[in-house]
Amino acid sequence: MTRVFASAEEVQAALGQEIGPTEWLTINQLRIDAFAATTEDDQWIHTDPAKAASGPFGATIAHGFLTLSLIPRFAKELYRLDFGSARINYGLGKVRFPAPVPVGSRLRASATFTELQPGTAGVTVTTRYVVELDGAAKPACVAETLVVVS
Helix, strand or coil, X not given: CCEEECCHHHHHHCCCCEECCCCCEECCHHHHHHHHHHHCCCCHHHHCHHHHHCCXXXXXXXXXXXXXXXXXXXXXXXEEECCCCCEEEEEXXXXXXXXXXXXXXXXXXXXXXXXXXXXXXXXXXXXEEEXXXXXXXXCCEEEEEEEEEC
């Protein structure tokens, strides 16, 4: 269920509270291939199932940046900021890919608002995402995003 925040004050009150997790999302070869085509990153570990079968992971794996790029999709499922007129990606803080994502894996995410910083263009909301890999000891991705709400 999407959590709705009607004001910056509501986000401030939620700092440090985990939101989520989302539903599971299966990562298939079609998604990996589409990402490879879009980014022109067609390294065999991502796009050649036959060669990857004898590689270090026994199958193709998703690009780390593909996993990172799913954060807006997960965020939409987790929460909605219903204040201000626009949301602009300002950047990223620390991003890590602790575990590879083999084709056929399932991912889900949770989010935690960690900081709310007023500025001249609006407020900057810093959010920490943990993208969980089903059955793995480590997450697929941990990332901090910064979004300006004006």
